[in-house]
Amino acid sequence: MTVPHTAEAIEAPTIAWRSNLLQGPVAGVGLFVIGYVLVDLLPVMLPDSPGLFGLRLNDVLDALFVFVLVGLYVRLGMDAELWRTPVLRAANAVALILLIQGHAVHFAANAIVAARGPTVRARDLTFFLDEHWGHTELHLAFILLAALFIAYGRSSEVEGPAPDLSRAERVVLYLATVTYGLILAADAIEGQTVLLMLPSGIALFLWAFLPRLRFAWKPSRAAKISVYRYFFAASFGLAAVALVIYGVVMRGFPEISTL
Numbered sequence: 001m002t003v004p005h006t007a008e009a010i011e012a013p014t015i016a017w018r019s020n021l022l023q024g025p026v027a028g029v030g031l032f033v034i035g036y037v038l039v040d041l042l043p044v045m046l047p048d049s050p051g052l053f054g055l056r057l058n059d060v061l062d063a064l065f066v067f068v069l070v071g072l073y074v075r076l077g078m079d080a081e082l083w084r085t086p087v088l089r090a091a092n093a094v095a096l097i098l099l100i101q102g103h104a105v106h107f108a109a110n111a112i113v114a115a116r117g118p119t120v121r122a123r124d125l126t127f128f129l130d131e132h133w134g135h136t137e138l139h140l141a142f143i144l145l146a147a148l149f150i151a152y153g154r155s156s157e158v159e160g161p162a163p164d165l166s167r168a169e170r171v172v173l174y175l176a177t178v179t180y181g182l183i184l185a186a187d188a189i190e191g192q193t194v195l196l197m198l199p200s201g202i203a204l205f206l207w208a209f210l211p212r213l214r215f216a217w218k219p220s221r222a223a224k225i226s227v228y229r230y231f232f233a234a235s236f237g238l239a240a241v242a243l244v245i246y247g248v249v250m251r252g253f254p255e256i257s258t259l
Contacts, residue, residue, distance in 0.1 A: 025155035025227040026169040026176075028079040033176040035072045039065040040183055059107065066103040070096055073145055080153035080228045088152060095144040102137030109134060135191030142184070143200045146232040150208045153228030165227070177231055181238030185246065186256060194243055194253045201240030208233030 043062040073096060076082075083089050165173065188197035208229050247253055 024169065025079060026165065026172050028076055029227060029231050030172045030176050032072050032076045033180050035068060037179065037183065039069050039072070040187065063103075063107045066100060069103075070100065073099075076228075077145075077149070080149060080155065080226070082148055082152055088148070091148055092145070095141050095148065098137050098144065099141035102134050102139075102141060105134030105137065132192075135187075135193050136196060139188065139191060139193045139197055143196070143204070143236075146204055146236055149228040149232045150204060153226045153232075155227040173227065173231060177234045178238065180231070181235040182242055184235060184239035185242035188239065188243060189246060189253050190255050190257060192253070192255070194247070197236075198240050198243045201236035201238075201243070205233050205237030205240065 043058040043065065046058050046061065074092075077092055082092060184197065184201075188194050243253070
């Protein structure tokens with residue numbers, strides 16, 4: 001006897017699947033990347049319209065978005081149980097303070113240009129503050145936070161070389177990884193921090209995926225690999241590859257905005 005399919009019976013699995021995806025670690029990573037893309041690209045895409053005290057609207061919005069960026073990292077860190085011990089809370093706080101300070105120096109450089117105009121002295125000072133100080137601190141914070149997620153992030157893990165994900169979750173994770181990795185590479189080129197981001201990306205990738213090699217050699221010593229380890233390690237690895245390709249094609253690392 002065939003049991004008729006009611007509307008409730010048909011919709012229940014769909015609702016459960018959506019609920020699991022929206023509440024899982026992959027969903028958290030996806031929302032983090034969407035927020036990061038908006039924070040990173042929206043100020044660049046806006047026209048150079050006047051803002052406050054001579055600053056462009058882009059700069060004002062960029063200054064406010066640092067709070068959104070910190071919130072994204074804090075929320076993802078809470079999902080990954082990255083604030084579970086006093087030591088981890090202190091490490092996250094140091095990294096986030098470094099992020100805020102680096103962003104503040106970047107904002108200060110733009111404020112100097114707005115206040116003093118495009119003089120030679122202002123250009124030299126702002127170039128040092130922006131490219132050699134602010135972006136270095138900012139991207140160093142990204143590296144430290146990625147290392148924390150790789151080493152201590154927890155998710156729905158299995159004993160083996162990879163998390164147990166559905167096909168939909170894998171697609172979301174792949175798209176998030178590619179998007180975040182390419183943006184990291186673009187930020188490194190624009191921020192002139194290639195010498196920092198390129199070796200760091202290679203190091204984080206190799207360090208994060210050593211458990212996979214250990215699993216291949218000794219399956220009895222399988223390590224738990226979280227979604228966060230996969231995401232951050234693969235993103236930084238992709239960023240390193242993208243930087244190498246860009247450097248070879250362009251014969252250097254000119255800022256994308258100057259091309």
